[in-house]
Amino acid sequence: MSSIGDIILSTHLLKRIRARFGSAHIAMLTHMRFGELHGALPGIDASFSFPRGMLAKSKITRTLRRENFDTIIDLQNNVVTRRLCASLRAKRVFRFRRSRWNRWQRIHLKFRRKTLLIPPHVAAGYLDSVSDIGVSDDNKGLQLNIADSWRETINNRLSKHHSEAGLSATHPLLIISPSAAHETKSLPVSRWTELLKLLKSAGYLYQVLIGGISDKARCDEISQHLDYPVLNTAGQTSLHEIIALIQTGALLITGDSGPMHIASAVGTPLIAFFGPTVPEFGFAPFRCKHKLFEIKDLNCRPCTAHGSAKCPLGHFRCMNDINLDDVLDAVKGFIPVSGDGN
Structure with a gap:
């Protein structure tokens, strides 16, 4: 595969x-x-x-x-x-x-x-x-096994950031996966930055960026535009550790990507953005708690089977038109938090 x-x-x-x-x-x-x-x-x-x-x-x-x-x-x-x-x-x-x-x-x-x-x-x-x-359905979802050593590595990393950032134990952990295999399958950097600031202003202070080595530059750019501490783990964690990190989180926010399916498999609720692709392709989150955001009335959607480097029409409305206030409301629906994060 x-x-x-x-x-x-x-x-x-x-x-x-x-x-x-x-x-x-x-x-x-x-x-x-x-x-x-x-x-x-x-x-x-x-x-x-x-x-x-x-x-x-x-x-x-x-x-x-x-x-x-x-x-x-x-x-x-x-x-x-x-x-x-x-x-x-x-x-x-x-x-x-x-x-x-x-x-x-x-x-x-x-x-x-x-x-x-x-x-x-x-x-x-x-x-x-x-x-x-004779292989039958049990009407349950996906599954990934997580070793204790993976969890221990992640917990140590999170504990260190928790202390350095001055976060209280009550802050819910938001896992942010801002990259995807193709550029158009995720929000632009500017919109991710806007969303994270919006979440922070609502009290969601505990934010962790995830990604592989190829995603590091994108995550670095996002974190550099934020005026508060986030933990940027992109390029610094193994795939095993990313799985453990997603499982530890209270919520994953992502595009149509591999981490979306990881969250489905480890039981972490998720919010996902679908742009050039659509859930009808068969790759939506499977049998898990989730909320999808997509601009359904765009005639140009879907424009590709797997995403592309840039919007073929140049406007990228499938991602740019997503209402970030609605995303914030969805986050609150999963993990209510007061304005001070307590």
Whole structure:
């Protein structure tokens, strides 16, 4: 699997396979970038990373063939995974059928939007792909396992900031994820800055920015425009620690991104902004407490399947038109706080 979101959405399937086949040997193959995530996945006995480069790919294919898998579940269902499945010669291969045609029509045939069926959520679709072998839904959500050592590292970091910033124990922890895989899938920096200041004025003083190394510059820019202390962890935490940090928070505020699915899996309520993409693609928060913000009456939405570097029309109204006062009201709905934060 080739994205954090896809991997986390598969956890519903993983735990249900384990429930159905308690003694089975279950292995997971993901892109090498996300190997660190394997330790948080439920129900697996082994994990493998799919590398770059022809020689490395040939080597992992030989390694997987020696495992003698009798059943493969192909959740990506693309040219690369189909070729790999053929090489492994498993007795049974189940494939997730992506709603690519439905998604294409939503993007390119605007007049058909109101008549198109809404496909199942991707996490539910993953599970349905193996219904023929008796894997059933438990009507619960996603799951990530969190090691005590990850929590300890995060708690130490938060305790230090808590003391330095002079925050009381009653301040709720807001986790802010201002980045996404593509620029248009999140609010602009100026709007994030405006939102965080608005939250601070309402008493939400305990704010933590999260992100990977590639998100550090964006988070740095946001924090530099704030006149009060925030904890900027971007580029300074492992993926394991980000998971623990999100689980520790009272609320996550994010775009359509991997952290959104992490929050879904660890039980943290979330607020998410959808701009160029729409929940009807099947990637909305799954079976968790959440509030989505989107400008539904924009004729240009959705404009892309995965987001882009910039708005194709230049106005970026899908994010710029989101009312931040409404966002503040939603935050208050999740975690009421008085004006002084006590």
